[in-house]
Amino acid sequence: MGFISDALNRIQPSATIAATQKARDLKALGRDVISLAAGEPDFDTPDNIKEAAIKAIREGKTKYTAVDGIPELKAAICAKFKRENNLDYGPQQAFVAPGGKPIIFNAMVATLNPGDEVIIPAPYWVSYPDIVLLAGGKPVPVETTLEDGFKLQPEALEKAITEKTKWLIFNSPSNPSGAAYSHDELKKLTDVLMKHPHVWILTDDMYEHLTYDGFKFATPAEVEPGLYERTLTMNGVSKAYAMTGWRIGYCAGPEPLIKAMTKVQSQSTSNPTSISQYAAVEALNGPQDFIPERAEVFKERRDLVVSMLNQASGLKCPTPEGAFYVYPSCAGCIGKQTTDGKVIETDEDFAMALIEAEGISVVHGAAFGLSPFFRISYATSTEELTDACERIQRFCASLR
Numbered sequence: 409m410g411f412i413s414d415a416l417n418r419i420q421p422s423a424t425i426a427a428t429q430k431a432r433d434l435k436a437l438g439r440d441v442i443s444l445a446a447g448e449p450d451f452d453t454p455d456n457i458k459e460a461a462i463k464a465i466r467e468g469k470t471k472y473t474a475v476d477g478i479p480e481l482k483a484a485i486c487a488k489f490k491r492e493n494n495l496d497y498g499p500q501q502a503f504v505a506p507g508g509k510p511i512i513f514n515a516m517v518a519t520l521n522p523g524d525e526v527i528i529p530a531p532y533w534v535s536y537p538d539i540v541l542l543a544g545g546k547p548v549p550v551e552t553t554l555e556d557g558f559k560l561q562p563e564a565l566e567k568a569i570t571e572k573t574k575w576l577i578f579n580s581p582s583n584p585s586g587a588a589y590s591h592d593e594l595k596k597l598t599d600v601l602m603k604h605p606h607v608w609i610l611t612d613d614m615y616e617h618l619t620y621d622g623f624k625f626a627t628p629a630e631v632e633p634g635l636y637e638r639t640l641t642m643n644g645v646s647k648a649y650a651m652t653g654w655r656i657g658y659c660a661g662p663e664p665l666i667k668a669m670t671k672v673q674s675q676s677t678s679n680p681t682s683i684s685q686y687a688a689v690e691a692l693n694g695p696q697d698f699i700p701e702r703a704e705v706f707k708e709r710r711d712l713v714v715s716m717l718n719q720a721s722g723l724k725c726p727t728p729e730g731a732f733y734v735y736p737s738c739a740g741c742i743g744k745q746t747t748d749g750k751v752i753e754t755d756e757d758f759a760m761a762l763i764e765a766e767g768i769s770v771v772h773g774a775a776f777g778l779s780p781f782f783r784i785s786y787a788t789s790t791e792e793l794t795d796a797c798e799r800i801q802r803f804c805a806s807l808r
């Protein structure tokens with residue numbers, strides 16, 4: 409296909425979106441399907457945030473804004489970083505984009521040259537390597553293990569760094585594993601990074617507010633102020649405020665990088681939607697008390713899912729610290745046969761056989777760079793989760 413660019417041919421369509429779509433298609437055909445593939449909270453956007461958007465529309469705040477965000481939102485972002493992360497940023501260091509994903513995209517397009525390497529701990533969020541590839545860089549996945557709680561180890565980080573390394577993309581709590589790094593675990597990694605001044609850190613803190621059992625969130629520039637000058641701290645309203653459809657992500661970092669990202673955005677999307685920006689101001693400045701309440705609901709669901717999956721034969725599911733995902737191993741099912749005689753050779757075979765047999769949609773681990781595992785999103789009702797986990801148990805018990 410000569411017409412399509414080499415850059416596009418290097419990447420895959422998002423496997424999580426594909427799995428969600430397959431579940432939708434089967435549902436449309438009348439199948440009884442439960443999708444555990446989607447990466448969004450099942451809660452609604454709080455009313456005060458919706459009202460702020462309606463007010464913005466009524467007041468005619470419906471025109472182009474500054475490419476990198478309205479001053480009110482930048483001020484709210486700086487206040488958030490100070491209040492919650494003890495990080496000092498001025499408005500010229502803050503940047504708003506149409507979602508968290510474009511923040512990563514803008515940062516990579518703004519900085520990568522051919523051959524530049526980007527270290528990505530695996531399992532990783534599906535978009536990281538593909539964004540790096542699209543931007544002309546080279547993703548360098550570094551595998552973690554279930555035994556280490558899917559957390560990057562300092563020795564593995566040290567080994568992966570070369571003179572071509574430009575970035576480490578760091579994500580805690582993690583999509584897809586739910587793993588979150590404590591202050592001390594993070595300090596061991598930042599100690600390694602301090603030895604390599606040419607390596608920058610993009611920290612994706614999207615799931616900051618979704619941690620459980622009293623876990624205390626920490627972010628690299630807070631843990632090691634010596635990294636402040638080469639850290640891009642990224643976050644967004646999508647997950648914490650149940651605003652995935654509003655498309656607002658934000659970050660703060662060194663001014664020259666922010667300027668470069670603004671240049672990219674000025675020639676691509678331009679400003680994020682004006683109305684969503686006003687809604688995001690209310691999200692960051694308004695009441696925050698619903699966040700821990702929702703986190704408590706997620707924690708109960710996590711405990712339910714972990715317990716039920718560990719009762720399924722052939723599965724092993726660790727208890728993650730955060731996000732709304734679990735990442736169980738299906739190693740014990742590999743090599744077995746389904747009732748209609750198909751041999752399960754990979755985690756993709758497992759996911760495919762599971763949706764065919766029981767109508768449960770999950771995403772296979774290969775999509776996240778670590779097999780044989782699969783990802784379950786527990787951002788759905790307790791009733792559906794119980795039903796889904798019973799079906800998974802039945803499916804695993806049926807394998808021979």
Ligand SMILES: Cc1ncc(COP(=O)(O)O)c(C=O)c1O
Nearest residue numbers: 447507508509533583614644646
């Ligand atoms: C780890 C992580 N980072 C970033 C994003 C992107 O968020 P947004 O929807 O704001 O683009 C997601 C969404 O699934 C995510 O899981």
